[in-house]
Amino acid sequence: MRHTKLPPMLRAWPLYLAMLVTACVYWPGLSGGWLFDDYPNIVDNHGVQPDHASVATLTRAALSSPSSQFKRPLSSLTFAANYLAAGLDPFWMKATNLLIHLLNGALVFALSRRLLRCASRDDPGDPAREAVLAGLIAAAWLLLPVNLTGVLYVVQRMESLANLFVLMGLLGYVAGRQRMLEGRTTSGLWLCCASVIAGTAIGLTAKETAAMLPLYAALAEWVLFDFRDRQRRRSLPVLGLFVVTLLLPLVLGLAWLVPGLLQPATWATRDFTLRTRLLSEARIVTDYIGWTLAPTPGDLSFYHDDFHVSQGWLQPWTTLPSALVLVSLGWMAVRLRRRYPLASLGIALFLGCHLLTGTILPLELIYEHRNYFASFGLLLAVIPALAAMPASAARPPFALVRRALLGALLVWWALLTAMTAQAWGNPLSLAVELADRAPHSPRAQYELGRTYIIYSRYDPESRFTRLAYAPLERAMKLPDSSILPEQALIFMNSRMHLPIKDAWWDSLIGKLRARKPGVQDESSLAALTQCARDGRCPLPTEKMVAAFQAAISHAAPSPRLLSSYGDYAWNILKDHELAFRMAKAASAADPREPAYRITLAREALALNQVSEARIQIRELEKLDVAGSLDADIHELTAELPASH
Numbered sequence: 001m002r003h004t005k006l007p008p009m010l011r012a013w014p015l016y017l018a019m020l021v022t023a024c025v026y027w028p029g030l031s032g033g034w035l036f037d038d039y040p041n042i043v044d045n046h047g048v049q050p051d052h053a054s055v056a057t058l059t060r061a062a063l064s065s066p067s068s069q070f071k072r073p074l075s076s077l078t079f080a081a082n083y084l085a086a087g088l089d090p091f092w093m094k095a096t097n098l099l100i101h102l103l104n105g106a107l108v109f110a111l112s113r114r115l116l117r118c119a120s121r122d123d124p125g126d127p128a129r130e131a132v133l134a135g136l137i138a139a140a141w142l143l144l145p146v147n148l149t150g151v152l153y154v155v156q157r158m159e160s161l162a163n164l165f166v167l168m169g170l171l172g173y174v175a176g177r178q179r180m181l182e183g184r185t186t187s188g189l190w191l192c193c194a195s196v197i198a199g200t201a202i203g204l205t206a207k208e209t210a211a212m213l214p215l216y217a218a219l220a221e222w223v224l225f226d227f228r229d230r231q232r233r234r235s236l237p238v239l240g241l242f243v244v245t246l247l248l249p250l251v252l253g254l255a256w257l258v259p260g261l262l263q264p265a266t267w268a269t270r271d272f273t274l275r276t277r278l279l280s281e282a283r284i285v286t287d288y289i290g291w292t293l294a295p296t297p298g299d300l301s302f303y304h305d306d307f308h309v310s311q312g313w314l315q316p317w318t319t320l321p322s323a324l325v326l327v328s329l330g331w332m333a334v335r336l337r338r339r340y341p342l343a344s345l346g347i348a349l350f351l352g353c354h355l356l357t358g359t360i361l362p363l364e365l366i367y368e369h370r371n372y373f374a375s376f377g378l379l380l381a382v383i384p385a386l387a388a389m390p391a392s393a394a395r396p397p398f399a400l401v402r403r404a405l406l407g408a409l410l411v412w413w414a415l416l417t418a419m420t421a422q423a424w425g426n427p428l429s430l431a432v433e434l435a436d437r438a439p440h441s442p443r444a445q446y447e448l449g450r451t452y453i454i455y456s457r458y459d460p461e462s463r464f465t466r467l468a469y470a471p472l473e474r475a476m477k478l479p480d481s482s483i484l485p486e487q488a489l490i491f492m493n494s495r496m497h498l499p500i501k502d503a504w505w506d507s508l509i510g511k512l513r514a515r516k517p518g519v520q521d522e523s524s525l526a527a528l529t530q531c532a533r534d535g536r537c538p539l540p541t542e543k544m545v546a547a548f549q550a551a552i553s554h555a556a557p558s559p560r561l562l563s564s565y566g567d568y569a570w571n572i573l574k575d576h577e578l579a580f581r582m583a584k585a586a587s588a589a590d591p592r593e594p595a596y597r598i599t600l601a602r603e604a605l606a607l608n609q610v611s612e613a614r615i616q617i618r619e620l621e622k623l624d625v626a627g628s629l630d631a632d633i634h635e636l637t638a639e640l641p642a643s644h
Contacts, residue, residue: 011127014135015109019102022142025414026101029152029421030094032430036447040066040523041079041155042093048079049088059628067158074205075158093154100160101142101151107167108376109138114174115380118224119341129389136406137383141376145300145416146292150372152424153302159369162207166216166373169199173217177225177238185230189237192217196245208356209373214246215352216373223337223345257360265556266362268516271480272309274360279310279319281358284366286322288354291368292375293382293409295416301437303444304366305480326351346381350374427451435471442481445471446488453492460496468492476507483508483517487524494537505543512550517561525551526564533571544568559589563596566603576607587616594623594632601636610641 034043042048047064050057061080062073078096086092112134141147150160172195179188196217203210221227221238229235260266267273272280284307291299310319329347336344353374357363386406388399396402423433431451438444449472456464469489476485486508493500512521525547531537532544548565551557566582569575580603587596601616617636620629 011131012109012135014132015106015138018109018135018139018142019105021139021414022102022105023098025143025418026098026151026421028418029148029424030091030098031426032094032152032424033090033427035153035427035430036443037067037155038090038153043088048076049083050080053084056627056630059626063625063628067155068208070204070208072158072205072207074202075161075207078157078161090154093157094152097151097154097157097160100157100164101147104160104164104167105138105142107164107171108141109134111167111171111174112137112380114171114178115220115224115342115345116384118174118178119345133384133387133389136387136410137376137379140379140383140410140413143410143414143417144292144375144379145295145413145420146288146368146371146375148300148417148420148424149302149367149369152421153369156369156372158207159209159372162203162210163373165199165203165206166210166213169195169203169213170216170220171195172199174220174224177221180235181225181230183230192238193241196241200245211249212353212356212373214242214249215355216349218242218246219348219352220345223341223348261360261362268554269518270362272365274362276309276311277362277365278359279313279323280307280365281354282323282326283310283316283318285351285354285358286325288371288374289350289378292371292378295413297416297420298437300368300416300420301441301444302368302434303438303441303447305443306438306440306478307366309365342384343381346377346379349377349380351377353377428455440478442475442478442485445475445478446481446484449475449485450488453488456492458492458495460498465492465496476504481511482520483511483524484520486511487528490539491528491531491537494531494539497538505547509543509547509550512547513553516554517551517558521551522558522561522564525561526567529564529568529572532568541573545573556589557585559586559593559596562586562589563599566599570603576603579603580607580609591619592623594620594629597623598632598636605636605639613640 045064045066048061050061058077058080062077063071065072065076079093082093082096113130116130116133150156173192176188176191176193176195179185179191182188196214200210200213203213221242225238227235227238229238261274270277287299308316310316313320313323329351333344333347333351336347354370357367357370383406386402386409388396388402390396420433423429428451431448435441435444435448449468449470452464452468452471456462456468459465472485472489475481476489486504489504490500490508492498508524517525528537528539528544528547532539548568551561552565562582563586566579566586569582570579573579580600583596583600583603587593587600590596597616597620601613601620604610604612604616613636617633617640620633620636623629624633
């Protein structure tokens with residue numbers, strides 16, 4: 001077969017075109033604002049807002065994320081770098097995300113080309129054909145609407161940044177295996193090991209999803225290389241690599257996780273159990289396929305808290321068929337491995353990606369950004385078949401129909417992403433759009449009401465003030481809603497010195513009493529406490545105390561909740577004994593969090609409990625990484641009485 005000759009740089013023209021189109025599609029969305037988890041991770045997180053760059057301030061930034069006990073230091077450092085360069089401006093944060101997305105697109109292109117070459121088996125393939133197919137895969141992946149939140153939702157830089165190293169690691173692994181099969185065994189093996197180990201290690205500092213890299217490499221090995229060396233014998237070094245990077249971590253991880261997952265307290269803040277989560281995820285992962293390949297605006301509503309948890313195989317009836325779809329896909333991945341290796345690998349990568357977030361961990365059920373890597377697997381399975389570009393001269397059946405369908409899909413993906421990005425470019429238009437897409441989502445309705453409050457500038461005469469009540473009261477009454485809507489209504493009317501309905505307080509306290517508070521409930525109480533501390537919200541103390549008492553009445557209240565109650569008791573109630581008890585309880589519940597120990601030490605000094613203060617200072621010294629706590633330790637030490 002005659003191959004088209006093009007200089008190596010020009011062979012990547014499909015990628016350049018795809019990146020240009022992607023930048024144009026996303027550009028309107030860069031002017032938007034902050035959303036949802038952006039606030040605790042960036043806007044309200046002073047750790048990622050250093051006033052200068054030093055080892056101490058950057059260490060504090062790296063360890064400041066409230067999203068995970070592993071802190072995701074690399075992601076937090078990039079937020080701090082953005083802040084040092086341009087302040088708290090969401091435009092530059094989103095622009096950085098877009099740059100990461102484009103870099104990931106380039107890696108998807110390079111990885112796809114190598115996978116196409118490996119999948120051609122003994123035929124070396126046409127470089128021009130490979131470039132076009134890889135360009136189509138990269139273009140589709142860059143423009144997929146399901147991947148939009150990985151770009152315009154600032155905090156999900158954690159996901160896209162982690163996958164930057166996942167894609168680099170997988171690309172390096174495939175390149176290393178090709179070297180080994182070409183006879184450069186030593187250098188190829190070193191490249192494989194370095195790519196998997198370094199890609200996983202660095203990616204984990206951005207987000208825990210990078211832990212899946214060894215599995216992805218193992219799936220690529222299984223489909224494309226069959227764990228064999230150049231002489232078609234089992235490759236013991238390759239098998240050993242996956243024993244060390246995949247099998248042992250898996251066994252140790254399950255041994256660490258499973259005992260806790262079997263405890264009812266682990267699931268106390270969720271509206272699902274381990275069993276109902278697994279049943280529900282069968283429907284969700286199946287839905288992700290449709291959301292990726294044939295999405296509608298209603299599918300990609302960002303907020304999915306209106307999802308009804310599966311209670312049994314036929315409750316709802318779609319649970320069993322969804323599980324059968326996933327089993328069938330797994331069977332197809334096995335059956336297609338020899339004849340259609342790319343389709344097999346794509347399906348395996350999609351299913352493998354969701355093993356972390358779609359199985360036993362007690363995470364929230366649905367997030368679109370969980371498909372950031374998984375969508376690449378689906379495209380790897382689908383795009384070559386639709387492109388109908390065989391390596392041989394034989395024309396595949398229905399080639400014109402397939403290409404027309406692919407063209408229509410590319411146009412639809414680009415249009416839907418462009419329309420959504422346009423809405424993301426303005427906070428009010430986004431809130432209205434998402435509330436329309438998810439009318440039964442408490443979060444979507446709350447976010448619309450909260451946005452109206454922001455636009456009202458706390459002016460009782462503003463039309464936005466009047467508009468805020470309806471979505472907030474609607475959200476308040478929706479099933480399984482948090483206390484965010486009640487908190488927003490109380491906060492707004494208190495700030496404006498307007499009457500606060502007893503029904504709002506009753507609903508808030510009733511929800512806190514009925515179930516263990518979640519993260520949103522804790523944030524709501526913390527926001528009301530802060531407003532009262534600032535003197536802007538004259539809240540009735542008996543209602544606030546009742547709310548806190550209801551919240552902590554459940555077993556093992558969170559340290560964050562205990563700290564908020566202590567804050568309210570110290571600054572508003574002036575009940576220093578209660579506040580001190582709450583501070584000690586918060587510190588005991590999370591002894592590795594310096595903020596709780598700092599508060600406890602300060603209160604101990606104020607109450608003349610010098611021995612307790614000294615204990616906390618010593619513990620802070622143990623937690624002082626790279627001088628990140630030097631300023632606090634020095635300040636507390638300076639307050640110690642000389643006589644002691």
